[in-house]
Amino acid sequence: MDTQDQHGRTRSSSAAPAGKPRSRRPRGLRPRGLLVAAAAAALTLTGGLATPLNPAPQQADARPAQAKDDGKKTLTVAVAQSVDSLSPFVAQRLLSTSIHRLTYEYLTNYDAKDNHAVPAFATKWEPSADKLTWTYTIRSNSKWSDGKKATAEDAAWTFNKIMSKEGTATSNSNFVTNFKKVTAPSPTKLVIELKKPQSTMAALDVPIVPKHVWEKVDDISKFNNDKDFPVVGNGPFILSDFKVDQYVKLKANKNFWRGAPKFDELVFKTYKDQDAAVAALRKGEVSFVAGQPALTPAQANGLKGEPDIKVNNGPGRRFFAIATNPGARTQDGKKFGDGHPALLDKRVRQALFLSVDRKTIVDKVFQGNAVEGAGYIPPRFSDYTWKPSAEQELKYDPKRAARLLDEAGYKKKGGKRVGKDGKPLDFRILCHATDPNDKAVGKYLKEWWGDLGIGLKVNCLDDVSVPWYAGEYDLAFDGWSVNPDPDFVLGIHTCAALPEKAKESAATDNFICDKKFDELYEKQLAEYDPAKRAELVKQMQSWLYDSGYMNVIAYPNAVEAYRTDQIKSLTTMPSAAGNIYGQDGYWSWWSAVPASGKSSSDGGSSTGVIIGIAVAAVVLAGGGALIALRRRSTAEDRE
Amino acid sequence: MTAETADVPAPQEPENTREPRLPKEAKSPRALAWTRRRHSAARFWREYRTHRAGVFGLAALVLIALAALFAPLLVGSDAQSVTEAPGEAMQSPSTEFPLGTDQFGRDLLALLVWGARISLTVGLLAAFLSVAIGTVVGITAGHFRGWYATVIMRVTDWFLVMPTLVLAIALASVMDRSIWTIVLAIGVTTWPTTARLVRAQTLAVESRPYIERAQALGGGHGHIMARHVLPNVMPLVLAQTTLVISSAILTEATLAFLGLGDPTVVSWGGLLQDAREAGAVSAGDWWYLAPPGIAIAVVALAFTLCGRAVESVLNPRLGVSR
Numbered sequence: 001m002d003t004q005d006q007h008g009r010t011r012s013s014s015a016a017p018a019g020k021p022r023s024r025r026p027r028g029l030r031p032r033g034l035l036v037a038a039a040a041a042a043l044t045l046t047g048g049l050a051t052p053l054n055p056a057p058q059q060a061d062a063r064p065a066q067a068k069d070d071g072k073k074t075l076t077v078a079v080a081q082s083v084d085s086l087s088p089f090v091a092q093r094l095l096s097t098s099i100h101r102l103t104y105e106y107l108t109n110y111d112a113k114d115n116h117a118v119p120a121f122a123t124k125w126e127p128s129a130d131k132l133t134w135t136y137t138i139r140s141n142s143k144w145s146d147g148k149k150a151t152a153e154d155a156a157w158t159f160n161k162i163m164s165k166e167g168t169a170t171s172n173s174n175f176v177t178n179f180k181k182v183t184a185p186s187p188t189k190l191v192i193e194l195k196k197p198q199s200t201m202a203a204l205d206v207p208i209v210p211k212h213v214w215e216k217v218d219d220i221s222k223f224n225n226d227k228d229f230p231v232v233g234n235g236p237f238i239l240s241d242f243k244v245d246q247y248v249k250l251k252a253n254k255n256f257w258r259g260a261p262k263f264d265e266l267v268f269k270t271y272k273d274q275d276a277a278v279a280a281l282r283k284g285e286v287s288f289v290a291g292q293p294a295l296t297p298a299q300a301n302g303l304k305g306e307p308d309i310k311v312n313n314g315p316g317r318r319f320f321a322i323a324t325n326p327g328a329r330t331q332d333g334k335k336f337g338d339g340h341p342a343l344l345d346k347r348v349r350q351a352l353f354l355s356v357d358r359k360t361i362v363d364k365v366f367q368g369n370a371v372e373g374a375g376y377i378p379p380r381f382s383d384y385t386w387k388p389s390a391e392q393e394l395k396y397d398p399k400r401a402a403r404l405l406d407e408a409g410y411k412k413k414g415g416k417r418v419g420k421d422g423k424p425l426d427f428r429i430l431c432h433a434t435d436p437n438d439k440a441v442g443k444y445l446k447e448w449w450g451d452l453g454i455g456l457k458v459n460c461l462d463d464v465s466v467p468w469y470a471g472e473y474d475l476a477f478d479g480w481s482v483n484p485d486p487d488f489v490l491g492i493h494t495c496a497a498l499p500e501k502a503k504e505s506a507a508t509d510n511f512i513c514d515k516k517f518d519e520l521y522e523k524q525l526a527e528y529d530p531a532k533r534a535e536l537v538k539q540m541q542s543w544l545y546d547s548g549y550m551n552v553i554a555y556p557n558a559v560e561a562y563r564t565d566q567i568k569s570l571t572t573m574p575s576a577a578g579n580i581y582g583q584d585g586y587w588s589w590w591s592a593v594p595a596s597g598k599s600s601s602d603g604g605s606s607t608g609v610i611i612g613i614a615v616a617a618v619v620l621a622g623g624g625a626l627i628a629l630r631r632r633s634t635a636e637d638r639e
Numbered sequence: 640m641t642a643e644t645a646d647v648p649a650p651q652e653p654e655n656t657r658e659p660r661l662p663k664e665a666k667s668p669r670a671l672a673w674t675r676r677r678h679s680a681a682r683f684w685r686e687y688r689t690h691r692a693g694v695f696g697l698a699a700l701v702l703i704a705l706a707a708l709f710a711p712l713l714v715g716s717d718a719q720s721v722t723e724a725p726g727e728a729m730q731s732p733s734t735e736f737p738l739g740t741d742q743f744g745r746d747l748l749a750l751l752v753w754g755a756r757i758s759l760t761v762g763l764l765a766a767f768l769s770v771a772i773g774t775v776v777g778i779t780a781g782h783f784r785g786w787y788a789t790v791i792m793r794v795t796d797w798f799l800v801m802p803t804l805v806l807a808i809a810l811a812s813v814m815d816r817s818i819w820t821i822v823l824a825i826g827v828t829t830w831p832t833t834a835r836l837v838r839a840q841t842l843a844v845e846s847r848p849y850i851e852r853a854q855a856l857g858g859g860h861g862h863i864m865a866r867h868v869l870p871n872v873m874p875l876v877l878a879q880t881t882l883v884i885s886s887a888i889l890t891e892a893t894l895a896f897l898g899l900g901d902p903t904v905v906s907w908g909g910l911l912q913d914a915r916e917a918g919a920v921s922a923g924d925w926w927y928l929a930p931p932g933i934a935i936a937v938v939a940l941a942f943t944l945c946g947r948a949v950e951s952v953l954n955p956r957l958g959v960s961r
Contacts, residue, residue: 298918
């Protein structure tokens with residue numbers, strides 16, 4: 001995968017697909033020292049923000065979600081992720097793609113109830129008899145925020161730009177590889193001609209950008225869309241301001257065709273530390289804490305007792321898996337990286353997974369806020385989810401794991417498994433230093449695999465993307481958010497996703513390249529019958545499961561919380577019981593209704609200030625006294 | 640810690656430490672030296688005892704060190720195991736778990752005892768490394784004056800003005816995550832104070848006539864530094880070490896708290912980091928946060944008290960009561 005995301009690569013297909021929530025984050029290795037220092041500084045800073053000492057700046061830049069003096073209603077969302085890029089051609093992270101969902105229209109959207117495709121920029125879509133030509137009717141009542149009409153011409157220009165591959169296909173290439181030609185015969189008609197049938201035509205998660213603005217951009221591959229605010233768009237919100245790692249501000253689009261959002265402003269405010277975000281929620285400085293990473297059980301339990309706070313615990317879109325390095329290689333077969341050779345043996349991979357007790361991880365690490373892992377696609381997507389049969393299932397069975405290792409030639413000698421070359425079996429696992437679950441699961445793995453005689457070094461990095469892209473890992477904690485259409489998360493395991501040059505970033509997740517899997521992928525992409533396609537998708541998952549390359553441990557729930565005295569209601573997705581942040585559509589924020597009540601946070605923060613000042617004064621006085629004493633006592637020594 | 644440029648008192652020259660009441664019968668020089676050392680150790684202890692705070696500090700240290708040493712006997716060797724955890728997650732203190740449990744259901748009291756091992760080991764090793772570097776730099780800079788001293792003292796100044804924590808974070812993050820990295824990161828960033836102190840003392844010692852005599856008798860650089868200067872700066876170095884240990888333990892805890900420690904070993908700073916990540920701060924689980932914090936404070940305080948007492952025993956000019 002890509003390492004691209006921080007908590008998520010999200011883009012993808014559909015709506016935000018994937019988030020790899022846990023994915024590797026893009027910061028570079030070399031600058032890691034600096035970054036860590038910066039991170040530490042950020043931590044101290046955010047920590048500072050959360051303390052009572054510092055409420056003032058907070059309010060200055062992102063107003064709490066509530067009615068202010070001028071009557072503007074602001075919804076503030078605390079997010080942990082940073083924006084990778086605001087350009088729809090480049091962005092991959094969940095936060096960035098969620099912002100694109102809100103600021104640009106896509107051809108189709110997903111129904112909040114059951115994820116079926118519903119009209120958005122297109123009101124109607126239909127294939128020709130040979131299934132190779134799709135005609136979309138474009139709505140005529142959508143306007144760009146600068147007053148120009150949004151037409152099929154914009155959509156055609158966007159798709160052609162991505163197809164041109166001038167560095168513009170980073171995030172959406174899986175949709176267009178099959179496209180032959182995209183034209184706009186009239187302002188309300190878009191025609192896409194395909195080389196082969198493609199089943200994702202009603203789920204093209206591509207933000208349509210305004211041609212008249214973007215054609216003036218010199219180099220789209222390097223343009224991050226963060227220079228001129230407000231950014232011209234036609235979604236329910238307009239991107240109005242952005243400061244790296246501080247906030248993204250959106251204002252309501254009053255002319256949105258589906259109706260204007262009820263909040264006037266939507267602010268995504270960065271809190272690198274989840275505890276700081278929770279503290280801000282308690283004080284009413286933010287209205288919502290995004291469940292990515294999910295709130296920990298202790299945080300959720302602590303918030304449950306609070307008045308005016310609702311904890312939403314919905315089934316997640318993500319899977320949490322252990323990826324094993326199958327031997328990194330380029331498209332033309334050149335090998336690179338230093339993955340452990342023992343992992344090339346399927347028996348070793350399966351033995352590792354057989355000795356992982358998924359139930360314990362769900363119970364202990366996630367404390368029930370997750371579903372035990374099986375197939376690749378989370379059970380929330382009931383059409384595509386797959387479960388291994390009883391005999392195929394790799395249940396927790398350390399004895400069978402030991403047998404498999406014996407068969408593979410790794411005998412136990414003095415408590416350690418030793419290969420034929422006499423070297424002990426020791427693996428490294430890449431973990432995200434910022435994800436507590438990685439570290440916690442790492443502790444369990446170390447003990448389980450230790451019992452088996454396998455050594456494990458848990459290698460936690462702030463930015464796993466560098467070793468990941470370089471193929472320098474044995475195992476890695478991996479995870480993606482899955483879209484209603486599974487094409488994207490399956491596509492990242494095909495040979496076509498492999499990097500062209502060694503160590504380059506690429507769409508591949510884990511360097512998997514297998515002929516059978518690729519064939520199935522092609523077939524499902526070309527299959528228009530939903531039931532048959534689902535069957536193919538399940539076969540692919542079965543192959544992945546047996547391969548031992550992607551071992552899904554759990555599907556973590558999205559645990560998030562919001563203030564009911566600031567947000568009266570909002571739509572979850574699926575609407576019965578679902579998540580709020582990082583949905584496949586824009587429903588949650590578009591539908592959010594402000595609460596009329598006044599918040600009580602002001603009193604709280606001023607007492608906070610007083611307490612903070614008092615504490616600071618005591619500390620200073622104490623420190624001063626100490627220094628004075630010390631100076632007095634050494635007075636004679638000083639010259 | 641001691642003011643850097645203070646001209647520290649005086650370590651006695653070996654000749655003067657001889658007690659007046661030496662045994663009458665003739666002994667080998669080696670035996671004589673040992674007797675002398677025994678006597679001065681006894682005298683040191685007599686004086687140390689008069690510093691009540693120092694005695695308290697020492698008692699606390701002995702207790703903690705014993706607990707750390709006998710951790711496997713006291714709390715069982717599988718206390719760190721997550722798969723064998725005896726309790727439920729985040730239980731508040733009870734008779735079964737006097738300090739409650741962490742998010743894996745492990746007994747926090749047991750983890751605290753195990754954590755003492757890492758925190759003390761890292762603190763001691765880092766302090767020794769730091770003092771060793773500082774002593775070598777200080778003695779050589781004081782001995783060889785000239786351009787060598789100028790260059791090396793400018794380097795020292797540079798390290799002195801660098802914020803230690805930032806430098807340590809930078810070092811810890813480019814190297815592997817292990818306790819050795821932390822030891823190294825603390826050791827190579829905290830030595831300049833010691834270096835300055837030792838250099839001042841070296842200059843004072845080298846200006847004494849007996850050094851000149853030794854040189855006249857043919858003593859080389861190595862001989863002067865190792866046989867005459869080093870023994871004289873040793874008491875100072877000793878006092879400095881005890882003081883550096885407490886700051887090393889604090890730095891170790893800070894680095895572990897910032898997530899730069901080895902995530903698979905239990906240390907006090909690591910416990911605080913685990914607590915923060917588990918959301919114990921916002922959930923108000925004080926039993927998870929307070930004990931490691933208090934333990935760090937107690938150990939740092941104990942070392943400081945001992946260091947102060949040692950310092951004033953060795954340097955009568957610092958006075959008696961503190």
